Amino acid sequence: MKIGEISKASGVSSKMIRYYEQIGLIAPARRAESSYRVYSDSDIHTLRFIRGARDLGFSVDQMKILLALWKDRSRASSDVKALALSHIAELERKAAAIKTMTKTLKHLANNCHGDGRPECPIIDGIAEPMREDGPTALSKFGLSHPV
Structure with missing residues (x-):
């Protein structure tokens, strides 16, 4: 089977293969x-x-480990579970960060008049660097930059 055929059969592009x-x-x-x-x-x-692991957001390094575990019939399921739980924690951290970013951007958009004036809280919020020593443009809205 050539690369185009296996690409179609596996759902993985030729480039990725x-x-x-x-x-x-x-x-x-x-x-x-x-x-x-x-x-x-x-x-x-x-x-x-690999496609299934990629669809669940596993990194290449994690996929290498998963492949080794998949091929090892004497593996301990606890090893697979530990990797999955670690990945779940990382996904939850990323989801929380995305939620914070969404909340911040929605708040900035709601406070932007969207008219012909140049003043724009969205631009101010994006332009203000993260500061540990004091307020930022976002803090006047009760928000902080997501980590």
């Missing part, structure tokens, strides 16, 4: 005499696994 080979996430494909990459059914399963 070549990238995963380049970074060592997957083994380089066997080459035909024509120098085309040739893939097996096993490669489809591996790429589908």
Whole structure:
């Protein structure tokens, strides 16, 4: 099976397949005499696994660990669970940061007149650098920059 075929079968783009080979996430494909990459059914399963992990937001390093665990039939499920719980904590941290950013930007947008005047709390809020030693443009609205 050529790269276009495995791409379609796995749901992973040809570009990403070549990238995963380049970074060592997957083994380089066997080459035909024509120098085309040739893939097996096993490669489809591996790429589908990677696609599933990527869809859940796992990093490349985490996917390397997950692949090793997936291939290791003597693995401890506690190792997989620990990685998943760590990833959940990171996703929750990111979700909280996004929620804070959304709240801040909504507040700034609500305080912007949106008229022909040059004064704009959105621009002021973005332009004000984060400061640990004093108020920022956002603090006058009771907000702070998200971390």
